[in-house]
Amino acid sequence: MANLTLIQAVNDGLRTAMEADSTVYVFGEDVGPKGGVFLATENLTRDFGANRCFDTPLSEDGIIGTAIGMAMNGLRPVAEIQFQDFIFPAFDQIVSEAAKLRYRSGGQYTAPMVIRTPYGGGIRGGLYHSQSGEAYFCHTPGLKVVIPSTAHDAKGLLLASIADPDPVLFLEPKALYRSVKGEVPEGHYTVDLSTLRNVREGEHVTVLCYGAMVPVCEKAAARAAENGIECHIVDLRTLLPLDEEGVLEAAKKTGRVVVVHEAPRFCGMGGEISALIAENCIEYMEAPIIRVTGFDTPFPNTLEHHYLPDERRVLDAIERSAAY
């Protein structure tokens, strides 16, 4: 066991995969000698050679397009998009190509690949270094969308994603890169995709969250506990395919649900989860489902701390749900 930050766990995961499997290739903008703008790929070029970890031209479409070609022809590419905000030139490659390849070829061609990208706010990155675009991708059959919130899960989910036979979008909450630290097993292990993580047990209000919102919800729950409200917190950690049964079970447990994400509200994961619960177990609900989310605005810079759901906003929702 080593005590690692989330970004160190990502690096460890990449290193572990590259050691175990010579078909794993890591590439993207500035991921080579520099080691990536957040240092996720630090020393991989040095240790595995410039053919296994290398810089590409500045073209997201090219990065993902070539990754698909490598994946269909026997390699396991792990492509980095420097910020999720810059992924959109590759949207066509991800949505029209990688996600549909197995389906449209009857399984003759497939794209087992991972796209890693830092996402979310909290670093004063303004409109174009802060966005949470998971909902765009969760609307895409054939793709998997994974978001870790601990160092342990970052490595285990990354290794599971690299081993997965389908394309995985691996969104890394950049706000947690160095603020989260934890025990990470050495060597190879996986955390199963499409499984939830129980963060905290409690019988009064269920809080469903993921990514950088998990520690925010934990802090809010600690405050709520001071007033006798015990929260059951669940980290979704794979958004697509979602563990729907697990979500319903968590909702039924308390009959009161708060969903928290930093992405905009309209057509977001919160809406999907609310509908899932309403369709399947509304009779268990003791209170309206409450969403705590980013605003339906572009992401602001100076006032980002008002945009991002914080301890106060989550606590307020927990209290309203409990009091209903």
Added chain:
Amino acid sequence: MSQPAPLTVIEPDGRASMGHDPGLSDDELLHCYRTMLLVRAFDDICLKLQRSGRIGFSIPNKGIEATQVGAASALRKSDWIFPSYRDFGMAMYHGIKSVDMMHNMFGNAQDSALGRQMPVHFSFTEPIKFYSISSPIGTHLPQAVGAAFAMKERGEDNVALVSFGDGGTSSLGFHSGLNFAGVWKAPVVFLCQNNGYAISCPSEQQTASDGYAIKGVAYGVPGVVVDGNDLLAVRQATGEAVERARRGDGPTIIEAVTFRMGGHSTSDDPSRYVPKELFEEWEKKDPVERFEKYLASRGLWTKERGESMRGDVMKEVADAAREAQGVGKPPLESIFSDVYAEVPAHLRAQGAAAFDLAKRFGDPDAGEGEFPL
């Protein structure tokens, strides 16, 4: 900058010009010829099937056959083809069967993609990798480069040939594909089929450049222009580009200048935008007739032999159409399979609900028995 005149091999009298004849054997030449006839037969029969409402859509290939077949003939079975939707001849040259293509045209249960795609969106892995066709334009260029990168990393001497039209050169994938291939020296051959129109948009509205091969210069990718209605010229240029890629010297872009002698698809009426004179001009340059003249100069063709082969391929395609028409629809569960390697719970639930509903209303698509996924 301006481009050189296109490479031409077959002279107006049918003889091959000195120095550029790729030197194909009689068998190879006849196989190329038969493949062009097969494409034309497939076109004719698909048009009839579409007009009579038995298939929904087709893409005519008339005029482009020499480009398709000439280019494909330079490849071996371990190479990969990343086709456009107008590359029937590339598949047929390498032995993909008419009936397997017809299964796709009908979207039936034998279709390799189980009727999930529109007609002409073929996908084959045998006897050559004929990559699954996508409708978005240009997306397959960087993919071909990635597949070629994998070949190079494994130390193979295989190549990827990626085919696209003049309109495709305006796409994002053209830029990223050529740029990455140039930087990586990937074993790729880019084949731009300049057939005059991107659906209805003429070349002069597609680019201000003097042609398309010249665009390679900015990516460090050499460009070659060939007469796309001259099978031997296409073969010669593609053969050189393929050998260059096999040697590890990197990619080439070939522009084959040709003309689409019909609509973009069966849903298109080219008389609305192609001047009649252009069709008349290019009719005189018909690639099949031109190749017949060459074969005749080698003593391999007579009118009777041509007629006999035409009859054979028409029968082959007609039989294929009949067989494919007799195959039933794909099963209902094929909507839900192949989305992921394993069917996730939510798709199993959605599939089971759709299946139960179909059963309840007596819909024959539900078939017999229980929902299998």
